[in-house]
Amino acid sequence: MGRSYHTIAFDAQKCNGCQECEKACAQAKAGVTDLVHSRIKVSPGRKEGEWGLALCRQCAQPLCVMNCPGGALSKDPVSGVVSWDESRCVGCKLCTLACAYAGITFNQATGQVMKCDFCGGDPACVKSCERGALQHLTGSDIYNEWGDLEDLFVPGISACLGCNSELLVRHTLRRVGPNTVVATPPGCIAGVGAVGVNGLTATKTPVFHPLLTNTASMLAGARRYYNRIGRDVTMLAFAGDGGAADVGFQSLSGAAERGEQIIFICVDNEGYMNTGVQRSSTTPYGAWTSTTPVGSVLRGKTRDAKPLPIIMLMHNCEYVATASTAYMEDYYQKLEKAILAAKKGMAYVHVFSPCPTGWRLPPARLIEAGRKAVQCNLMPLWEYESATGDMRFTHPVDNPLPVTDYLSMIGKYRHLSAEQTQHIQEHADRQVDLLRKFMQQRMDLAV
Amino acid sequence: MPKTIVCDGNEAAAWGVSRAKPDMVAVYPITPQSSLAEYVSQFVADGIIDADLMDVEGEHSVLSVLQGACLAGARTFTATCGQGLAFMFEPYFRTPPLRLPIVMSIVTRDGITPQCVWGGQQDAMTVREVGWIQMYCETVQEVLDTVILAYRVAEHRDVMLPVNVCHDGNYLSYGVEKVELPDQEDVDRFMGEKNTNWHVALDPERPMGVDPLTGGATGNGPALFVRYRKGSCKAMQNALQVICDVHREWGEQFGRHYAPLVEEYRLDGADFALVTIGSMTGAAKDAVDAAREQGVKVGLIKIKTFRPFPLEAMIQALSKVKAVGVVDRSVSFGWNSGPVYQETLSALYHLKERIPAVSFIGGLAGADITETHLQRVIDVTASLLQGHMPAQPIWLNEND
Amino acid sequence: MPDTKYLIVGSSHAGLAALEAIRLADAEGSITLLSKEGSLPYSPTVLPYVFSGMADADRVFLREDDYFKQMGVDFKRGSAVTELNAQKGQAVLETGETIGFQKALLATGARPQVPKIEGLSDCPFQVLRTLADAKALKSGMESARSAIILGAGLIGMHAAESLCEAGLQVTVVEMAGRVLPGYFDAKASGMIKSIFNEHGVKLLLGSPVTHVVANHNGCGVSLENGLDLSADMIMVATGVIPNWECLENQGIDGAQGVLVDDYMRTGLKNIWAAGDVTRSKSFFDNSPTYSGTLPMAVEQGRIAGASMAEDPGVKPFPGAVPLNTYSFFGNRSFSVGQAMATASGKKTEVNLIHIPSSNSYQKLVFNADRLVGAMGINSELDPGVLWRMIERQVELGDVKEAFAAKPKEIGRLLMNNLWR
Known part of the structure; x- marks a missing residue:
């Protein structure tokens, strides 16, 4: 298993060219404010207010290292940082020729090349960026930690091209581990062979098909018995929106009310994608499905999606969160909390799951669609912890993109009229507004 | 020393449950089962039953939590009837092929519509083809005893099937009798080792895929599916012998003998x-x-075990008479007669000689089947011996 | 069963790049890496710095022994290959030992070309291609007061600078009309020449040599123009020839470099080649061309390794781009692509900036909307950014004007946006 590393991410939208990062870098590396010493370089763009960034990316296969004739450059296998050894540098500058991104550059003041060394793991530039244009991403820690955990899902499952369910299941199972009972009711995840076909199974933990209707109940029964005999066995559900919001809702609601110790993950692809793309109660307004068709009379679904995460919030579950495979680091953090919360009660995680097949979405754009949905505030990422009553956005979107940025990617919205689009925009705005109001008044549902 | 108590059938069932020591009981109320759910709940509250009480939101979940628990290794109990059974039907349907030894009382109730909350066997009879073992009780004492011995049948390695202990709503649920409550130690000795999930489990110590997609037209699918189906049918047939053995053991230990499958009552010298x-x-x-x-040579054949259908025992009993009158407490809409009548006809096919039979339907929706009604049954059935064949079925309470 | 799945002959940049590319796609296949040298791998490019004293000869190695252990590579030093037999899938070593392979990479590099000049072979002269050469040169320099260098390429110029800095009287003799003729135009070459002249290095350009004689001091060199030179030592730096001889007698001619296709295949079964031993297509006109630069060796090595390991992500070689960086007497320069071009016709445009006071020079060559070449002396441009803009044929379109005005900033912006 290869290692993954911390990185510095740059959000050009947030940069205003203030060069505080350069000052911080020069100060940290040379003890002076002369920007000639800065290893991070903000570049003015083509038009006013546009900014670019030149910074070493600490490449996985660094060409600067490969091109260095003196062995002065090397990639640290633990930190991932490409480091420069002054004592071995011959000053040939081939590294500046090898790097396509001006990540290693010539410093006229010193007469030597220089590059970012990540400040030993705590980059000064990031701390200096008040606008959040620079971010120190540490998600690799999770990948590295989880990468060493056993993969409990076999290769060769039969998901549609581009489907993120495999990503979700594989990574979730790694973390929850083998001491788990997994329920996958009828739906896509069962459909890809999670439980198996004709005597073969895809999952290395105990796994079963509950009914579409009784996932939470069956897991509750198993968990109660394990509690009785003193074994702490994790109960994990991967249910679709049908098995959670529609026909599965009664048992889910009942289990939530009783505080059953279950991690219930709803993989919401907004309809019955496994059975031929029919509508469910989480199908959004305006969406085409095979039972909310588009014709001369009908123009897709006429009602908004049932807000299941909010409904689960109102159950005062131990933990409630929304998540997206477009934001895996966020998901990992939520899964950690869900695992802990499920020791006490129900942890409900609602994963937005774009569907290439049923949404008429090119497989290669699935993650992008998931990201856009968050950036448009159509699928806001938030979490609620019953123990503290805290509810918060985990990925606040201050300047949301227009919903059209998302809708225009997806075939099931191709027919939308301006009025329908307007409705969806207003729905997104209202939804975030409602969540914000919840967060403003401390959620104290337990009282 | 066994205690003698006075109780109704629902309480007797709850006492039986207490002696069987389940790990989990799930409850949801429905008339006329409700007091059984209440007794069980109170027994848990009082520490008489040491089990998890799953007070869930409906019958669908009642059976679902028990399935999960059973797959994890729990001994389980619940009870329902009528519409509750109908709502439970989805998980009910898959309990037998999952081979889960769950015991559930059906406090039998007639079906709606017309809207009705009274006794009748329409609920239990309607699900007779689903694959549960069904034993019907005659007395309050038999209710108590059968609930206990049902676990021995269900959890037998050669069976591994769920059992419905059926007792009539109103008549047995609320009818009070003096019953003997066996001592816990004696029952413990009778019950032996719990055996709920040796064959299929949701247990990280024995990871397996439970109930993968099975069947289809290709590969090993068709053969595999047949194997499962044959296994379930075979287990059902195995149960016949197990039910007999368990009843015999029960009689030997507790002194109460019940005909396990079919009771022959005064068949010696009976004409019908x-x-x-x-x-x-x-x-x-x-x-x-x-x-x-009065000199009428009549006997009686009582069916206790209706599923599996006790064919051999029925043939043996029926071969002693020349005519039968079958009384049903429910209807078979498709046959315009009662289901027990239909199944009796199936058994009659196996006799060397063909004998006449007549269908009576009575006691629907809480109505009484009195001695007077039964006198009429005897008279009509006797008339068959003279070659008479009345229009069928005969509705006993039609003119009450 | 062959002895190894992958045999890599040569352990410098091309060989090491191939090794890493193989391991990316094939974590377990056995790899044997051969080096004719007795030392750990090093780069010929570092050698001028070894004898200039900039680099410590004991600390120039590109990889340590541990590295080969971690990568699961059997690294055999002192293993010169005399024959790489495609038919037999077998390498024969100088020692007579044989190694069977499934796939082999020839990455043996090149060696100095010694011109056919009368008397040269009878005269003790220096070259610079191995660590031993560098050490010999260094010790030779200590007792000499003057030196003649044949060739004003990168090696010759580097050597001239080092010898000059060591206090020797240095004369460089070059047949062509300017220094570094492969990389710099007349203007840039002229600037470089002036700086050398300022430091006392004599540069005799456009001066073919007629014969060389050994004399009691060292040697004498006679030029076609009648000039006779004499110095304590003489160094030959007139280019290189590929080390391809182990493929002789197998139906190919590698005297000008073993010709390879876009995946570095030689045409011989299961034999790839990369680096200074090859000729490959030119990026600009697809004609077979000899590169002989470190960055091209790395590019080719990566492609060869990926192709050998059947990495599904392998990309074809886009073609050789002439390029290099060169630093001298505290100045720095680079050249990328068609940097020699002059404005001609409608398509080719040249953007020039020359600031004599700071010795700085900058040249951008465009073909229609694309950058095709760039050159700089003491310029702030990022050569790597420009190379990849050329290679990816970035259509500048409406940003061309802005790029021409602010090539450093806009170039960085463009390449960072193109990150993939």
Whole structure:
């Protein structure tokens, strides 16, 4: 298993060219404010207010290292940082020729090349960026930690091209581990062979098909018995929106009310994608499905999606969160909390799951669609912890993109009229507004 | 020393549950089962039953939590009837092929519509083809005893099937009798080792895929599916012998002997017989006794175990008479007769000689089946011996 | 069964790049890496710095022994290959030992070309291609007061600078009309020449040599123009020839470099080649061309390794781009692509900036909307950014004007946006 590393991410939208990062870098590396010493370089763009960034990316296969004739450059296998050894540098500058991104550059003041060394793991530039244009991403820690955990899902499952369910299941199972009972009711995840076909199974933990209707109940029964005999066995559900919001809702609601110790993950692809793309109660307004068709009379679904995460919030579950495979680091953090919360009660995680097949979405754009949905505030990422009553956005979107940025990617919205689009925009705005109001008044549902 | 108590059938069932020591009981109320759910809950509250009480949101979840628990290794109990059973049908349907030894009382109730909350066997009879073992009780004592011994049947390695202990709503659920409550230590000795999930489990120590997609037209699918189906059918047939053995053991240990499959009552020298099931049998036996005193050579065949259908026992009993009158407490809409009648006809096919049979339907929706009604049954059935064949079925309460 | 799945002959940049590319796609296949040298791998490019004293000869190695252990590579030093037999899938070593392979990479590099000049072979002269050469040169320099260098390429110029800095009287003799003729135009070459002249290095350009004689001091060199030179030592730096001889007698001619296709295949079964031993297509006109630069060796090595390991992500070689960086007497320069071009016709445009006071020079060559070449002396441009803009044929379109005005900033912006 290869290692993954911390990185510095740059959000050009947030940069205003203030060069505080350069000052911080020069100060940290040379003890002076002369920007000639800065290893991070903000570049003015083509038009006013546009900014670019030149910074070493600490490449996985660094060409600067490969091109260095003196062995002065090397990639640290633990930190991932490409480091420069002054004592071995011959000053040939081939590294500046090898790097396509001006990540290693010539410093006229010193007469030597220089590059970012990540400040030993705590980059000064990031701390200096008040606008959040620079971010120190540490998600690799999770990948590295989880990468060493056993993969409990076999290769060769039969998901549609581009489907993120495999990503979700594989990574979730790694973390929850083998001491788990997994329920996958009828739906896509069962459909890809999670439980198996004709005597073969895809999952290395105990796994079963509950009914579409009784996932939470069956897991509750198993968990109660394990509690009785003193074994702490994790109960994990991967249910679709049908098995959670529609026909599965009664048992889910009942289990939530009783505080059953279950991690219930709803993989919401907004309809019955496994059975031929029919509508469910989480199908959004305006969406085409095979039972909310588009014709001369009908123009897709006429009602908004049932807000299941909010409904689960109102159950005062131990933990409630929304998540997206477009934001895996966020998901990992939520899964950690869900695992802990499920020791006490129900942890409900609602994963937005774009569907290439049923949404008429090119497989290669699935993650992008998931990201856009968050950036448009159509699928806001938030979490609620019953123990503290805290509810918060985990990925606040201050300047949301227009919903059209998302809708225009997806075939099931191709027919939308301006009025329908307007409705969806207003729905997104209202939804975030409602969540914000919840967060403003401390959620104290337990009282 | 066993205690003698006075209780109704629902309480007796709850006492039986307490002696069987389940790990989990799930409850959801429905008339006329509700007091059974209440007794069980109170027993848990009082520490009489040491089990998890799953007070869930409906019958669908009642059976679902028990399935999960059973797959994890729990001994489980619940009870329902009528619409509750109908709502439970989805998980009910898959309990037998999952081979889960869950015991559930059906406090039998007639079906709606017309809207009705009273006794009748329409619920239990409607699900007779789903694959659960069904045993019908005659008395409150038999309810208590059968609930206990049902676990021995269900958890037998050769069976591994769920069992419905059926007792008639109103008549047995609320009818009070003096019953003997066996000592816990004696029952413990009788029960032996718990065996709920040796064959299929949701247990990280024995990871397996439970109930993968099976079947289809290609590969090993068709053969695999047949293997499962054959296994379930075979287990059902195995149960016949197990039910007999368990009843015999029970009789030997506790001194109460029940006919495990089919009871033959005064068939010696009988020209014809009534076929009954459930609590009506008491009144029917009185009617037979009275008729015998009048010189009418009538006997009675009571079916206790209806699923698996006790074919051999029925053939043996039916071969002793020349005509039968079958009393049902429910209807078979498709046959315009009662289901027990239909199944009796199936058994009759196996006799060397063809004998006439007539279908009676009575006791629907809480109505009484009195000795008077049964006297009529005897008279009509006797007339078959003279070659008479009335229009069928005969609705006993039609003119009440 | 062959002895190894992958045999890599040569352990410098091309060989090491191939090794890493193989391991990316094939974590377990056995790899044997051969080096004719007795030392750990090093780069010929570092050698001028070894004898200039900039680099410590004991600390120039590109990889340590541990590295080969971690990568699961059997690294055999002192293993010169005399024959790489495609038919037999077998390498024969100088020692007579044989190694069977499934796939082999020839990455043996090149060696100095010694011109056919009368008397040269009878005269003790220096070259610079191995660590031993560098050490010999260094010790030779200590007792000499003057030196003649044949060739004003990168090696010759580097050597001239080092010898000059060591206090020797240095004369460089070059047949062509300017220094570094492969990389710099007349203007840039002229600037470089002036700086050398300022430091006392004599540069005799456009001066073919007629014969060389050994004399009691060292040697004498006679030029076609009648000039006779004499110095304590003489160094030959007139280019290189590929080390391809182990493929002789197998139906190919590698005297000008072993010709390879876009995946570095030689045409011989299961034999790839990369680096200074090859000729490959030119990026600009697809004609077979000899590169002989470190960055091209790395590019080719990566492609060869990926192709050998059947990495599904392998990309074809886009073609050789002439390029290099060169630093001298505290100045720095680079050249990328068609940097020699002059404005001609409608398509080719040249953007020039020359600031004599700071010795700085900058040249951008465009073909229609694309950058095709760039050159700089003491310029702030990022050569790597420009190379990849050329290679990816970035259509500048409406940003061309802005790029021409602010090539450093806009170039960085463009390449960072193109990150993939």
